[in-house]
Amino acid sequence: MSWSTVVRDGIASRALSGTHALVEGSSDIVDDTRRFFTTDLVRRIALHRKLSCDSVERGIDLTLPLLLSALANLASRPLGAGILACSVTRQYPATLETIRNGIGSESQDVAAAYGSGYMSHLVGADTFAAVCTDIARTCRLADQEAKLLVGLVGWILMSQLRLEQRRQDLSPSGLAYLLRRNCGENSEGARGRANWRAAPFGTGLRGQLR
Numbered sequence: 001m002s003w004s005t006v007v008r009d010g011i012a013s014r015a016l017s018g019t020h021a022l023v024e025g026s027s028d029i030v031d032d033t034r035r036f037f038t039t040d041l042v043r044r045i046a047l048h049r050k051l052s053c054d055s056v057e058r059g060i061d062l063t064l065p066l067l068l069s070a071l072a073n074l075a076s077r078p079l080g081a082g083i084l085a086c087s088v089t090r091q092y093p094a095t096l097e098t099i100r101n102g103i104g105s106e107s108q109d110v111a112a113a114y115g116s117g118y119m120s121h122l123v124g125a126d127t128f129a130a131v132c133t134d135i136a137r138t139c140r141l142a143d144q145e146a147k148l149l150v151g152l153v154g155w156i157l158m159s160q161l162r163l164e165q166r167r168q169d170l171s172p173s174g175l176a177y178l179l180r181r182n183c184g185e186n187s188e189g190a191r192g193r194a195n196w197r198a199a200p201f202g203t204g205l206r207g208q209l210r
Contacts, residue, residue: 029161049108070123
């Protein structure tokens, strides 16, 4: 084995170890994002759109792991990690506070509509539509209400990822690893927390995320 091979392998090994160590101490992205949606905030979202708080709560719980999986799927594709990292970097640090202050007013609709278009473009129109269809069916929401709720949750999720990216100074590969790790932690737990009905739910989306 040549000296250059030893050096190259050693650098690669340290880089990989650093990536794993970097995110080992990171918290659960889904839980962190879910905590943004306080009881009062859910109530304001529901009142503004004339929805039940239960439907909004359930929609948020279901949407978060689905969008996380869609983003992880994007990051696993060629050039996908770089595209996702650039998109996350563009989120302004004040976005979460701005969205919070606008909940319950027309600003909520603006944020939700923007988030819908943004997430649809990022994860793909078919995948985004599949998420919205599953949320509408499971939470008994009108299609447009489901789309707005998914868009709102998606923008907040992206903003939360931006905070984590800045906190840990994550590279595109580090961000991709963080998503994969969080997907593994939430794949089973999310179903229990949200009391999913496995039979009618997720049929369309699972095909999109393969």
